[in-house]
Amino acid sequence: MRETSAHHWINNDYVAGSGPRTPVINPATGETIAEFAHATAHEIDKAIEASTRAQREWWAMSALDRAAAMHRVADRMVEMSRTTGEVLTREMGKPFRESNWEGGASASSFRYYAEIARNEQGRVAGPAIAGQLHMVVKEPLGTIVSIVPFNFPILLFGWQAAAALAAGNAVIVKPSELTPMTLLTLMRAFDHLPAGLVQVVTGGAEVGQMLVAHEHTHGVAFTGSVPAAQAVARAASQRFKPALIEASGNDAFIVMPSAPMDAAVRGAAFAAFLNCGQVCTSAERFYVHESVYDEFVSGLAAMAKSLRVGNGLDKIDVGPMASVRERDRVEKIVNRAVEQGANVVTGGRRPAALSAGAFFEPTVLEVSHDMDIMHGECFGPLAPVCKVRDLDEAIARANDSQLGLGANIYTEDLAEAFRAVNEIET
Template sequence: DLTSLSTLLLMEAFSALPPGLVQCVTGRGDAGRRLVEHDRVNGVAFTGSLKTAQSVAQACARTFKPALIEASGNDPFIVMPSAPVDIAARGVAFAAFLNAGQVCTSAERIYVHEAMHDAFVDHLVGVAKSLRIGNGLDKVDMGPMVSSRERDRYEAILAKAIKQGAKVACGGGRPKGLNHGWFADATVLTGVTPDMEIVNDESFGPVAPIVKVRNLDEAIELTNRSRFGLGANIYTKDLAESMRAVNEIQSGMVWVNVPLLDNDAVPFGGRKLSGIGRELGVEGLDQFRHTKMVLIDPEIREQQGWFPYADAEAWQGSA
């Protein structure tokens, strides 16, 4: 209900199609609930928060209605020593701050090898401070958050992390001079520990919480602790490390040295509490069709195995 304008604009692209073939209904939760529960709706594809996603899945389950669910993400970003520190910092900044962190696959917890931790932090802080924040229709790098409520929610998570001991390397507040709109700084946190809420729940805001790790084993172990499993990123030149991440990380997607790269030909979706089903690719098409088994004999004739059985075929029973 807070992003209807872009969807309504997209509808203009379908103007040449027959009336009613593609429809757009705007509204809040009650409108969505009525659509999901209606008996003439044969399937549902939903993207949104975990709580709402669970409600949608439950409503569909009552009538076994197919449901494609993309819920919350809490994506990790692992940075290993073989990665060029400047490129890694820019990649993390893009993955964490794109759309003010309001992307389902935003990097929300950054696991950095201790051998490059300090240098990486310095580079990331430099990138974060250089971002131009302002009206998204101007020449800027990062715009506002979607609503006052969302910014308040995000700021509460950030404040709790700082209270728990996280250190603000840069940002942490609101940009000066931007009072008309729900803007927030691009924030880098250090000293973050695995038990903090900010790395265990979806923050959905412009923050990069950095957790120092000893090795890839620890990074993967911490990655898989999460309740969520949408996507994951890793920067490394080591092919063996890349394949370990691909095989061992419990997520629906893994980006190796290409954070948030899009390709509509491959399946998109998650594991755990990040949802069920896949969008895009061949697997995505399967979500919107039913498989039906059909056997045809062009002739009408007696089939083998019909009653009555011949004496030789009949079960003789026990002696």
């Protein structure tokens, strides 16, 4: 398969798509590097027919043979990590070292679940009534729909697909419109499995909806935004399909007076700016004790200024946003914060020297908790910092959110640390 072709991966082969085409844009350069086809209903039916056959063959294999096959997948993923990493960096923009890391990290999921599946088959329970035999037998659902986002397509695909395969299921994955070529390239790691066991069909939300609603798919794994998650959940519920859903995050990051400031600043920069802030568990709300607030803001701003921004294939720290649309969305968030009284300490604009791409500078803002920026997912290289009086206020602010996923606290006081663990509602 050429990187510029518009194919699906169906029945262990690249199949030319007949649906409408959409370009794939390199966000660092603005250049079109590929195009993908939106799967038609007929193509989806063909993929599901193949997955049904393959799943029966896969489940008929011994657990030892399935585990060995999954370990071979992991080996192939590691072997291909440089190739898939380069494709991912061109599609999505993240630094190559991060893209290259995804292959090995995802491979670890396949090894982990291969071993669980080999050893976990069910159990026999004692009878509740004399003469009865109670057995718990673990069986696959059938065909699982995997819908993965653009920010970590290899890693999140691994988290979803490895567990599904280990349980004896087939998987059809619908990648993000921004990163279809990465998973299509990765499919060579699966070509030794039964034909149709792991497949890729490309397209937009309409393709995901057709897959979820199809009468011959049996479960859904989804990672993405809250609106998309709600749409997937509604579609799955119509057929009573189990759905594993991870949606938006808005993680809090608390800094207390006892925290080693260098460690807190480094941790904050990593939590805010990794992958250009496009991580579901990025820190997006910083609550800093008033006694160390100025020192923290100054240190984080200096760290943000020191980060090298540029093309992910070069020696840089922060790449572009995944698309111009994503960059424009983050820019609007910053502009709205400024309208509401935020102070931009550093960043807050597009780098003049990188105008061809979807770049946005790592940004540190001084804000108040009531600003819009503190109450929705930013999903960009933004660190809004809010001053708090004490841990009580920090925890209350952290809990004042409709989103969750994670939280951070920097302190050397174990009592404060455990209070945060127990009282932050994520």
